[in-house]
Every structure is written in structure tokens, then in C-alpha cells.
Amino acid sequence: MGERHSHRQTAVGGTSALTIAEVRLTPVLIADPPLLNTQGVHQPYTPRLIIEVVTANGITGVGETYGDTCYLDLARLLADALPGQSVMHLNGLFTLAETVCGEPEGVSDSVDTGGLRGARTADKLRLSVVSGFEVACLDALGKALGVPVHALLGGKVRDRVEYSAYLFYRWAEHPVSGAPLDDWGAALDPEGIVAQARRFVRDFGFASFKLKGGVLPPDDEIAAIRALARAFPGRPLRLDPNGAWSVETSRYVAGQLVGTLEYLEDPTSGTAGMARVAQSAGMPLATNMCVTTFAEIPEAFTRGAVQVVLCDHHYWGGLRRTRELAAVCRTFGVGLSMHSNTHLGISLAAMTHVAATVPDLGYACDSHYPWQTEDVITARHTFHGGRLTVSDAPGLGVALDRTALKALHQRWLDDDGALRDRDDCAAMRKADPAWTTPAVPRW
Ligand SMILES: O=C([O-])C(=O)C[C@H](O)[C@@H](O)C(=O)[O-]
Numbered sequence: 001m002g003e004r005h006s007h008r009q010t011a012v013g014g015t016s017a018l019t020i021a022e023v024r025l026t027p028v029l030i031a032d033p034p035l036l037n038t039q040g041v042h043q044p045y046t047p048r049l050i051i052e053v054v055t056a057n058g059i060t061g062v063g064e065t066y067g068d069t070c071y072l073d074l075a076r077l078l079a080d081a082l083p084g085q086s087v088m089h090l091n092g093l094f095t096l097a098e099t100v101c102g103e104p105e106g107v108s109d110s111v112d113t114g115g116l117r118g119a120r121t122a123d124k125l126r127l128s129v130v131s132g133f134e135v136a137c138l139d140a141l142g143k144a145l146g147v148p149v150h151a152l153l154g155g156k157v158r159d160r161v162e163y164s165a166y167l168f169y170r171w172a173e174h175p176v177s178g179a180p181l182d183d184w185g186a187a188l189d190p191e192g193i194v195a196q197a198r199r200f201v202r203d204f205g206f207a208s209f210k211l212k213g214g215v216l217p218p219d220d221e222i223a224a225i226r227a228l229a230r231a232f233p234g235r236p237l238r239l240d241p242n243g244a245w246s247v248e249t250s251r252y253v254a255g256q257l258v259g260t261l262e263y264l265e266d267p268t269s270g271t272a273g274m275a276r277v278a279q280s281a282g283m284p285l286a287t288n289m290c291v292t293t294f295a296e297i298p299e300a301f302t303r304g305a306v307q308v309v310l311c312d313h314h315y316w317g318g319l320r321r322t323r324e325l326a327a328v329c330r331t332f333g334v335g336l337s338m339h340s341n342t343h344l345g346i347s348l349a350a351m352t353h354v355a356a357t358v359p360d361l362g363y364a365c366d367s368h369y370p371w372q373t374e375d376v377i378t379a380r381h382t383f384h385g386g387r388l389t390v391s392d393a394p395g396l397g398v399a400l401d402r403t404a405l406k407a408l409h410q411r412w413l414d415d416d417g418a419l420r421d422r423d424d425c426a427a428m429r430k431a432d433p434a435w436t437t438p439a440v441p442r443w
């Protein structure tokens with residue numbers, strides 16, 4: 001199953017036992033509901049990549065990252081180069097990746113169509129790939145030493161990590177036949193969003209809520225936030241239109257919701273616009289779009305453009321780089337939260353381990369996990385009171401479900417290529433053939 005990148009290995013004693021003998025890459029397509037965002041709608045299936053590193057003494061570490069072709073191409077280059085390296089040499093992963101990955105084609109400063117993660121650059125693509133390998137190496141190392149990944153990061157400072165309910169406007173069904181179904185129903189107005197939030201509370205115990213905005217005109221989204229505030233008095237609320245609004249619109253929405261939101265996430269696109277909104281927003285502005293690399297920090301922090309950065313270990317190059325980001329944020333008095341994108345249980349385990357080690361993670365983390373019905377691990381994570389217990393088992397504390405992995409990989413193999421690259425605009429065109437990538441700002 002998947003693709004094997006291996007190395008003839010004889011020595012299996014001492015630290016050479018931790019030499020990587022084989023890397024396995026398994027791209028998968030996982031079911032995803034029709035969640036709406038400013039670009040369009042999620043495809044019925046979304047790509048992820050499962051990475052396995054196998055050491056000379058037979059320990060397998062697992063990692064997960066984006067599975068689109070542009071990531072997979074780089075992952076193959078790194079997987080080819082990795083056998084013979086040690087799972088301990090985590091710093092070396094970055095230099096190795098810089099050497100072997102080169103400058104991928106097709107990168108630009110245009111906004112990423114699928115991930116809504118700001119400008120797409122070679123650095124970001126490479127680091128998102130390295131992150132999956134770093135997590136796999138940490139998992140293998142933890143298993144070899146008999147310690148959890150959080151211990152390899154210096155130890156947990158909390159036993160449970162709090163997550164936030166990630167609310168989406170959504171359709172009841174995908175606009176294509178044969179797509180996976182769920183029983184959440186549509187949510188296209190304040191009542192629908194409140195009903196969705198109630199189910200998140202009932203099933204998972206979440207105590208705070210983030211609404212994905214940029215879908216409906218701003219006044220409609222303001223009404224949805226107000227409805228949530230009435231339904232859940234005093235609970236933290238966030239709104240994230242992924243940069244869909246002008247500076248003026250962002251100021252208007254902030255004015256309407258001051259005192260109601262704990263933060264407003266990426267109201268407008270770009271650091272300059274965020275800085276202008278921040279001057280009068282009356283609440284913290286958060287981002288996972290204008291600060292997603294270290295190079296973007298100086299301008300954003302010195303201009304006061306953002307007060308909260310949403311870390312995401314996939315973006316930042318792994319768990320240890322996420323901790324470096326936390327240190328920079330601490331230095332500048334900028335808050336830290338956590339971002340997510342459609343992901344499986346391996347990534348959720350990695351998110352939980354790193355979140356457990358960062359003392360100043362002051363906000364409940366985002367996770368798409370409740371929307372995912374499929375997984376590649378044997379025991380799915382379960383939220384209690386909106387929290388996940390931090391695993392103390394060796395490594396990440398998850399085990400691969402090889403039957404599930406094989407089935408989800410087969411789906412990827414069977415796909416004609418239409419779904420292998422997430423494209424929310426293309427998915428929207430199935431319902432609205434005239435749909436094109438919305439101009440920014442949309443409102
Ligand atoms: O906080 C965010 O910007 C996200 O979670 C980005 C995601 O791509 C989200 O918009 C989604 O899943 O549609």
C-alpha cells in the first residue's frame with residue numbers, strides 16, 4: 001500500500017537502530033461535508049497524506065499533512081532522501097528539505113484556493129511537508145524511548161487541551177450524486193448556526209465557538225453571532241471571514257460586535273489592511289493568513305496588525321517550530337491560538353501534544369475533527385467537556401488502522417485526479433456553474 005522509499009540497512013544496534021530504513025507515503029481521500037467558506041464549498045472528499053518512517057529496528061512513526069499534488073511532489077523528494085538519516089536529527093530535516101525540494105513550480109503570491117492560508121510560497125509548501133515528517137520522526141523517537149511526544153518537547157504543562165466548536169454555514173448535501181452524507185442538515189441562517197452549535201455542545205461539550213464567515217453578507221453574519229451570544233451568554237465567540245472584507249467593512253463589523261467577540265479573525269486581507277482595522281477594532285485581531293511564516297512576523301507585529309496568531313504546526317514546520325513561534329509571540333505580547341484545516345486523528349494527536357506544552361496558549365484550539373467521519377487510526381479521539389486528554393503513551397499515542405488506510409488510499413487511486421487537489425471553487429461550480437474565485441474584498 002502507498003509508496004515505499006527505502007535504504008539497505010544492516011546496523012540495528014545503539015543509535016543506529018534509529019536510522020530510517022524506509023519511508024512510506026500514502027495519499028488518501030477522506031469524506032468531507034459541504035462546508036461553505038468565502039472561496040466556495042468543500043469537496044465531497046479532500047486529500048491528506050499519511051507519512052510513515054520505519055527505523056532500522058522496526059519502529060514505525062506516523063505523521064500527516066496536506067495531500068494535494070504540490071505537497072505530495074515535495075514529500076516524494078524528501079522521502080527519497082531520508083533513508084539513512086536518524087529520526088533524532090530533526091533539525092537536519094529542514095536543511096535536507098531545502099536541499100532536495102528545490103523551488104517547486106506553480107507557486108505564486110496568489111491566495112491558495114483550497115486552504116485559505118494566504119499567499120502560497122515555496123517556503124510554506126516545503127514547511128508543510130517537513131511538518132508531517134517531523135511528527136513521524138517524533139512519534140518513532142517517542143516509541144523508541146518509551147516516552148510521549150510531549151515529553152520530547154519538554155513536557156506537558158496541562159493534562160487536557162481545550163478545543164472550540166468550529167461552526168460552518170453548510171448545505172445538507174453535496175451537489176453531486178454519490179457523495180457522502182451526514183445527518184447535520186443545512187445551516188444557512190442564525191437559527192441553523194445556533195442549532196449546529198447546540199449539537200456541538202451536546203455531543204462534544206465545547207464551551208467556545210468559531211463561525212466561519214465570509215459566506216453571507218456581513219449583516220447576516222453579525223446576526224448569526226448575535227444569535228449565538230443570546231443562546232450561549234458569556235461563551236467566547238469568534239468570526240473568521242478569511243480576509244473577505246474591505247477595511248471599511250471590517251471596521252463596521254468590528255463596531256457592531258465589539259464586546260461580543262473574543263477576537264475577529266482575518267477580517268481583511270494583508271498585513272497593511274489588518275493594521276488599519278486593528279487601530280479602531282476595539283477587540284483583538286487574529287490571523288492564520290497574514291502571519292504564517294517567521295518572515296511575516298516583523299512587519300505584522302511592529303505595525304500592531306495582529307494581536308493573536310493562530311499557530312498551525314503544518315504551516316510552521318512542525319511541533320518544535322510551533323514552540324518557537326510561541327516564544328516570539330510571548331516576546332511581543334501577542335496572543336496564541338491554534339488553527340486547523342480538514343484533518344485526521346494523527347494530526348489531532350500532534351496538535352494536542354504541542355498544545356499541551358505551550359503555557360501561553362490562551363485560547364481554545366480550532367479543530368475540524370468533529371466534521372470528519374473517517375479516520376486512519378484505530379481509536380478515534382473523543383472530546384469530553386470540549387477537551388482532549390493528553391496521551392502519555394509512547395509517541396503520539398495513536399495506532400494506524402491499516403484496513404481504513406488501505407480503503408482511503410484506494411479511493412485516492414480510483415479518483416481520476418478531479419479531487420486530488422482541494423479546490424473549493426471547483427466544488428462550488430457543481431452547484432453554480434457561473435461561480436468564479438470571488439474578488440477580494442468580497443464585501
Ligand atoms: O481558520 C481558517 O482560516 C481555516 O480554518 C481555513 C479553512 O480552510 C476553512 O476555511 C475551511 O475549512 O473551509
Ligand SMILES: [Mg+2]
Pocket residue numbers: 240242265266287288289339
Ligand atoms: Mg482563519
